[in-house]
Amino acid sequence: MSGELRFVQGNEACVEAALYAGLQFYAGYPITPSTEIAEHLAYRLPQIGGKFIQMEDEIASICAIIGASLTGHKVMTATSGPGFSLMQEGLGYAIMTEIPCVIVDVQRGGPSTGLPTGPSQGDVYQARWGVHGDHAIIALTASNHQDVFEMTVHAFNMAETYRTPVILLFDEVIGHMRERLMLPEKGEIAVVDRLRTSVRAGVDYHPYLPREDGRLPMSDFGGEHRYNVTGLFHDMWGFPSDNPGVVHGLLRHLVDKISNNVEAITRYREYHLEDARTVLISYGCSARSALHVVQNRRARGERVGLLELQSIWPFPYALVEEKCAGARHIVVVEMNMGQVIRAVKRAVHNPERVTLANRIDGNFITPTDIKNILRLIEGRGV
Amino acid sequence: MASFKSYIRERFFPHIWCPGCGHGTVLKGLITAIEELQLHKNDIVVVSGIGCSSRISGYVDFHSLHTLHGRALAFATGVKLSKPELRVIVPMGDGDALAIGGNHFIHAARRNIDMTAIVMNNRIYGMTGGQYSPLSGYGVGATTAPYGNIDHDFDVAELSKAAGASFVARTTTYHVMQMVEVLKKAITHKGFAVVEVLSQCPTYFGRKNKMGEAADMMEWFKNHTTPIGSAAKQKDPALIERGIFVQQEKPEYCSEYDKIIARAMGGRA
Numbered sequence: 001m002s003g004e005l006r007f008v009q010g011n012e013a014c015v016e017a018a019l020y021a022g023l024q025f026y027a028g029y030p031i032t033p034s035t036e037i038a039e040h041l042a043y044r045l046p047q048i049g050g051k052f053i054q055m056e057d058e059i060a061s062i063c064a065i066i067g068a069s070l071t072g073h074k075v076m077t078a079t080s081g082p083g084f085s086l087m088q089e090g091l092g093y094a095i096m097t098e099i100p101c102v103i104v105d106v107q108r109g110g111p112s113t114g115l116p117t118g119p120s121q122g123d124v125y126q127a128r129w130g131v132h133g134d135h136a137i138i139a140l141t142a143s144n145h146q147d148v149f150e151m152t153v154h155a156f157n158m159a160e161t162y163r164t165p166v167i168l169l170f171d172e173v174i175g176h177m178r179e180r181l182m183l184p185e186k187g188e189i190a191v192v193d194r195l196r197t198s199v200r201a202g203v204d205y206h207p208y209l210p211r212e213d214g215r216l217p218m219s220d221f222g223g224e225h226r227y228n229v230t231g232l233f234h235d236m237w238g239f240p241s242d243n244p245g246v247v248h249g250l251l252r253h254l255v256d257k258i259s260n261n262v263e264a265i266t267r268y269r270e271y272h273l274e275d276a277r278t279v280l281i282s283y284g285c286s287a288r289s290a291l292h293v294v295q296n297r298r299a300r301g302e303r304v305g306l307l308e309l310q311s312i313w314p315f316p317y318a319l320v321e322e323k324c325a326g327a328r329h330i331v332v333v334e335m336n337m338g339q340v341i342r343a344v345k346r347a348v349h350n351p352e353r354v355t356l357a358n359r360i361d362g363n364f365i366t367p368t369d370i371k372n373i374l375r376l377i378e379g380r381g382v
Numbered sequence: 383m384a385s386f387k388s389y390i391r392e393r394f395f396p397h398i399w400c401p402g403c404g405h406g407t408v409l410k411g412l413i414t415a416i417e418e419l420q421l422h423k424n425d426i427v428v429v430s431g432i433g434c435s436s437r438i439s440g441y442v443d444f445h446s447l448h449t450l451h452g453r454a455l456a457f458a459t460g461v462k463l464s465k466p467e468l469r470v471i472v473p474m475g476d477g478d479a480l481a482i483g484g485n486h487f488i489h490a491a492r493r494n495i496d497m498t499a500i501v502m503n504n505r506i507y508g509m510t511g512g513q514y515s516p517l518s519g520y521g522v523g524a525t526t527a528p529y530g531n532i533d534h535d536f537d538v539a540e541l542s543k544a545a546g547a548s549f550v551a552r553t554t555t556y557h558v559m560q561m562v563e564v565l566k567k568a569i570t571h572k573g574f575a576v577v578e579v580l581s582q583c584p585t586y587f588g589r590k591n592k593m594g595e596a597a598d599m600m601e602w603f604k605n606h607t608t609p610i611g612s613a614a615k616q617k618d619p620a621l622i623e624r625g626i627f628v629q630q631e632k633p634e635y636c637s638e639y640d641k642i643i644a645r646a647m648g649g650r651a
Contacts, residue, residue: 025464046646051463056489060456067460093450221427221445221461222468228440230448239394
């Protein structure tokens, strides 16, 4: 990294990254702890000829960005738990119609209005299964501002590559904390542009006919190709269909395009895993405390390591299985009553050795909280 | 006039509308208006929600976006603001536009964003089989009002006016010539335009309320409506007025946003 050094909130790091990735349109509704994203973009977007609009609610916000994506723009909205609940309808629509967009959920304590300014990581499964019906989803996260930047760019890239909504699952600690951010130079991180059709005017364009590599080139609304977009099951023309073959084929396509590319989507960091007997698995703000524990214990010669997940969905089962193969203890550190741990238990060969280290009282999980759990597991008492 | 077929996606047909449904008349009125205005097909985006009326978007050979129940105006706002040179037309049903979509409706009107909202008002949820809508009105029959409806209805024109729409009109499927004229003015109006079209649903509203066949329901539109400010209205205040209620120049949202961009760029635009 050789760019400009900043001291910013995580929410601002997300804004910088979105602009770096080519964001041109944002629609949103104020909600703590994500509001700074809207505030910064209201200021920044018109400076580059982009558009910002504050909508009447979160439902309208996600609908507006989907509309703007169809005219050929990179789009984003940001919210927190209660607003994310409202967005599920639009999220399902974007999945079904395969319209690229990025949705930021800066998590706070829930359910309901919950803890507006308290940290939590309780939306992991809302991100995965909040939408009705079978589907696949991409959800990314980060534990520090440099990674917020990288994961935000990755989110836009994945949205364009797979023509799908991508969720950035941040949390209150990351969103509001200030720390250093080195802004990368242009070109330092690869940016995936919209893939547009090469079909000429007057020749039939099939908006939902995948190329050989599985990708679906788009055509901007307002361009030469007039086609239909619908949330109903549809054929390659975008026309509604309840033909069993069409329905089966589309549903398989929507799921397979993501589940067949887990490796390309997956991002993670690992610390001291080579010989670790105790493997901590964490993500987002919790990974900061987990890393602190690992570094302290390594300094004392203990064989402890950390697997930090930066992509949660699709869940990297094979990766987790491989990294935990030699572990006697696997400890999932997260700020909820056990969400990612469910996937971890499915991934490893010894699920009975998987333990939860969590905190659910609206306070940030500390290294001491994790150490206490480790002492219990190791039979050393608290 | 060019063939209607050139504006239709035949692949989509036959359409889903029941015999006697008024929505086909709205479809023809809309196509006629666009043809007479000589608009370019690639410049038009039709955004609709969910319901019988909303299927209209798929039938026409423009850019078409068939969205979620009630959310058409929110999607349309994203389309329009991101590419203001497009002409955005948003046909909606009465339940779609004013029950589940009521909030989006008043806010789109308040912003005065340049698009044409067409409320195809048949006073009933047709697709789900005849439940009362916010435009059904007190005393009507519906499957969810077996003892008579106690919900009062919105007056779409008054609501749109109060919410800030800069063009507001009402017409019916009986008054096709007026429908075409009103739609032409609405589409060329710069700002948020609302056109309410009273449309008949003989299958559900008609049967539940003993209104007769489709032709009888159109007769009803003829006999129970009157031009705005007519002498007949003075005599019989129960008559429904048709015509243009509001047509005014007001700052339009996308144009105002262009000024924001100029300000933010500090003259670099």
